[in-house]
Amino acid sequence: MDVWVQLLRKKPLGTLGGAIVLVMLAAAALADWITPYGFSQTSLRERFIAVSPAHWLGTDQLGRDLLTRLVFGARISLYVGFGAVALGSVLATATGVLSAYFGGRLDLLLQRGVDAWMAFPPLLLLMTILSLLGPSVFNITTVLGVAFGIQNSRVIRGVALSIKEHTFVESARALGAGHVRTALGHILPNVLPTIIVVATTGLSTVILTEASLSFLGLGVPPPYPTWGGMLSLAGLDHMYQAPWLAIWPAVALSLAVFGFNMLGDALRDLLDPRLKGG
C-alpha cells in the first residue's frame, strides 16, 4: 500500500499513467453498459459521420459507432495484455528461478534455448507462429505470454543468481530446508519485486505487440474490434474518406501505451531501484 501513497506523492507522471490505466480498465469492464451501440451494430444510413451528438467520435464505413468500438477494443488490449503478462511472469519466474537455483547442465540447456529464441526478431517469430496457429484471442494471448516469459526469464535468473549467493540461503540449507523450500520460501519472495516490475513495464510492450499483430491481420479476427485491427491496411481506402478512422485508434493506443509506460516506470523506481533505466 505504501507504494501507492508514494506514487501519488512523488510521481506525478506515474499517477497520470495510473489514472489512464484505471479509466481503461473501467471502460473495458463496463463496456456493455456504457456504450449505447453494439460493437458490430451497423447502420448503413449513418456511414462516415465525422462527429455528431449521437456518435461522438464518428462512424466507419458500415455506420458502426467508433467510440463503442474503441471501448470494446480496450477490452481486447487489456485481456491479451494482462493474460499474456500473467502467463509470461509465471513462466519466467519458474524457469528463471529453476535455472539459477540448480545451475549446471539444466541452466546451460535453458540458457542456450533462450539465446536461440532471442536471436529472432520478436515480431518475425510471433508472426510465424501465429500464421501457423491461426488468429484467435486464445492463441495470441498464449503465444505472447510464452514469448514474454522466455524473454524475461533472463532477468529473473540474474536476480535469483545474486540472491542465491546470500548467506541466508546457505543458512536455510544448513538448517535442513529442502530444495523446494529454499527455492519457494527464501529465493522467490526476494525475486518478487523484480517480477512485479518486469510485469508492469512489460504490459505496454505486450499491448503494442498485440496491436501490431492485429494490424497485420494475425491478431484477434473481426468482427471483434481491436485497436491494431482498426488501424490496419485493410481499412486504408476508407481512411482517405474518413481520417478519424485512423486518428482515434492511434490516439487510444498511444494513450494506453503512455499510461502503462509511465505507471511501470514509476513503480520500477519505487520498487526496485536496481533496474532503473534511462
Add this chain to the structure above:
Amino acid sequence: MTRYVLRRVALAIPTLFLVSVIVFAMMRFMPGDVVTRMVEGHAYAPTLAALRHDLGLDRPVHVQYLDWIGGIVLRGDFGNSYWTRQPILEEFVRRFPVTLELAGLTILISVVMGIAIGIVSAVRQDTASDYVGRVLAILALSVPYFGLAVLVVVLPSIYFKWTPVWTYVAFTADPLANLKIMIVPALVFGVTRAGPIMRIMRSALLDVLRQEYIRTAWSKGLSERTIVLRHALKNALIPVVSLVGLQTPLYLGGSVIIEAIFRLPGVGLFFFEALTRLDYPVVQSVNLIIAGMVVGLNLLIDLSYAYLDPRIRY
C-alpha cells in the same frame, strides 16, 4: 583478441543450430499446412498426396531437416519457394538492399536525434530544454510506429494533397529519387525509436558528468564543449551502443510492417507474403538468415566496446 573472436564465433554455432531447429519444428509440427492451402485454394496438384510427395513432405521429418540444413551448410543453397519454385537466396539478395537501407537510415535518424537531444537534456538538466526533450522522448515511446505511419500516409494526402511515392526506385538507378522514397518511412520509424536512445543517453551522460575526472577537467579550465564532447561523451556512449545493438532485431522486425505500409519491396514484404502462403522453405530460411545477422551483429557490438572503453580487454 583473435582468440576471443574465434571463441565467440564458435559459440554462435550452437545458437544458430537451435534457431534452425526451432523454426523448422514450428513449420512442421504446428497446425498450418502448406499443402492443403496449395491444393484447395490454387489447385497446384490433383491430390494432396501427390503434392506432398512432390515437395518431399512425405519423408520422415529428420530427413527433411537434414536436407534443408545440409543444403545450406554444404552448398549455400537455402532451397526454393514451394509456390514460385524460385531460389530463396537469390530473391533475398535482390531484396535485402531495400531493407538494409531502411534499417540503416532508421538507425541513423534515431541515433542522431536520440544522442543530440539526450546530450542537451543532460547538460541542461532540469531546465526548459530538458523538459521539452524528456516530453518528446515520452511521446516517441508512446506513439506506435505503425499508427504514425498510417497517419503519415493518410493525413497529408487529405489536407496537403501530398502522397508518398509508391513506385520504388533502386538507389543504384537514381539515388535522389530513391532517397525521396525512403526518407519518409525512415523518419517515421526513426523518430519513434529515438525515445529510448535519448533517455539512455541522458542518464548515462549525467552519470559520467558526476565523475571525478570530469571535475578535474573543469578545474583545468577546459571549456564545457570540450568536456562534454571530448571527455564525457565517449564513456557515456557505451550503454547507447548496447541499446542500439539490442534493438536491432526490433528494427528488422518492424521493417516488415513499414515495408507493408509504404510498399517497399524489401525482405520484410517477401517474408510477409511467404507467411500468408505458409511457404515453409522461405519462412524457415529468411528467419534463419536474419537470426544469423542478429547474432553476427551482437558480436560486432561486443567488439566495439573495446574501442569505446580501452579498459575492456579480451
